[in-house]
Amino acid sequence: MSSGLLELSASAAVAAVAAGEVSAAELFELYRARASADREAGEQGLGCFTWVADEAPEAAPGSPLGGVPLAVKDLFCTENVPSQSGSRILEGYLPPYTATVVARLGRAGTTLLAKTNQDEFAMGSSTENSAFGPTLNPWDRSRVPGGSSGGSAAAVAAGLAPWALGTDTGGSIRQPAALCGIVGLKPTYGTVSRYGMIAFASSLDQAGPMTRDVADAALLLSHMVAHDPRDATSLQAPSELQLPSAERLDGVVLGVPGELTGEGIEAGVLESFNAAVARAEELGAGVREVHLPHAPHALSAYYVLAPAEASSNLARYDGVRYGLRAEGAEDLLDMYTRTRHDGFGAEVKRRIMLGTYALSSGYYDAYYGHAQRVRTKISEDFASAFEEVDLIATPTAPSVAFGLGEKTGDPLAMYLNDYCTVPMSLAGIPAISIPCGLSDGLPVGLQLAGPAFSETRLLDAAHALELALEFDGGPARV
């Protein structure tokens, strides 16, 4: 039964538990043993996890998610379970509370299987910037899984977890989902509580599901979305999410923006993307070109706004209330600066410096103010496009998974990974990545984006396309 169990999608596992075909305890033990083995293998494993549960927690009997285990990105606070956002500066931190979204999913019946590796404070596109070391891509261990939610993506792709939570600030769910051949969805900003998520850039951070298929993403998301009085930017979604069932795309108009489907996108990625768009047409979709004239500037605006917010959010790591404190400081200021020197990795230091520079006297309006105006134009571009089309389709990432160490020495080359995903983040709109094919034996992701609160439509379209594309994630299982 065990090997058969592993093949079940999370939704199918929920149904199997409900039907009494398998016990939640058996399911948990299967995945716990697999996740533990990866963790104990050290450098011989994939490095997906920062913590794995010792024993199965009690799942509420008869709960809607049936005790199906869940892997959670390290940056979600989990009570008395290590949560350090991949950073040395939070070494040993045991949060006294659990993030709202994790607690909600627990009440819905998921059991906490493991915490997953990530780029430090979610800053990165390769999961190489982690105090725990890198995560490897299960399709090819010499390559990165993408990032920053690379541990969650690799764990789901490798069958080490049935499903996982990630977070997305500029592409951190969608890009690793694309590079690992799984489904990842960034919901409309504000629909999922950020309470208990260790913050990177608060106007952009959003939690979302990372799953084997679209139905699993919809099921998990349906239990994540809710207004939370503890998050002042949390919203009440105007309508309830419907689980996807579409098999056709009749009446759906897809817009393909030239700005995100041309220069800078690898030939093999474009080929796979174009084939998927052609498949969408065969399913009845209308396809037309749209323009997002400011999208090419999104990355520049993002790399002002996100570091600016980060420099403020990360001011809290000062060696006073939690985590690391540098020894032997002469005075308070010396303790702050040395703790931050010792505790932060190179990319985090770079972003703090960049953000502090952009917010500093004399540069504020030229950089931060200007970037905020670009953000307005990007939202306006999407609003005009959605007057003509229902959804926008682009490749998720400009390339397939790249080699470990290939881009760590060149921050700008690393930042280009977010080229196609950052515009949607700045506009706060939902976007999903689904695997659409292989290029050189590595997965390619297709991104679909819709207007705010269009998750039901987005998931339905992704579902129809997924059925037609018949992507096989099997080769990544370990």
Next chain:
Amino acid sequence: MISREEVLHVARLARLELAEDEIEPMARELSAIIDNVARIKELDLEDVPPTSHVVEMTGSLREDVVVPCLPREVALSQAPAVGEGGFLVPSPQA
């Protein structure tokens, strides 16, 4: 190009100590990134309102009701040093 002095000034603002061998690479990398992002300055956006947040909301206030907060010992439990029921830190002046 961002100078060594500018790097040290920004690092002071960020309360971040940089080791001697971190300063020059930081100047080089920040310069490259800033040259790149500075392209947005070519856009004419004078009359465009800034967006700080995509969520439009006003008056997001809760009822003024007293609710329990973290007990003191729990709040202190993660601190590197505590004393007399508070967070213990080095003196502000050496």
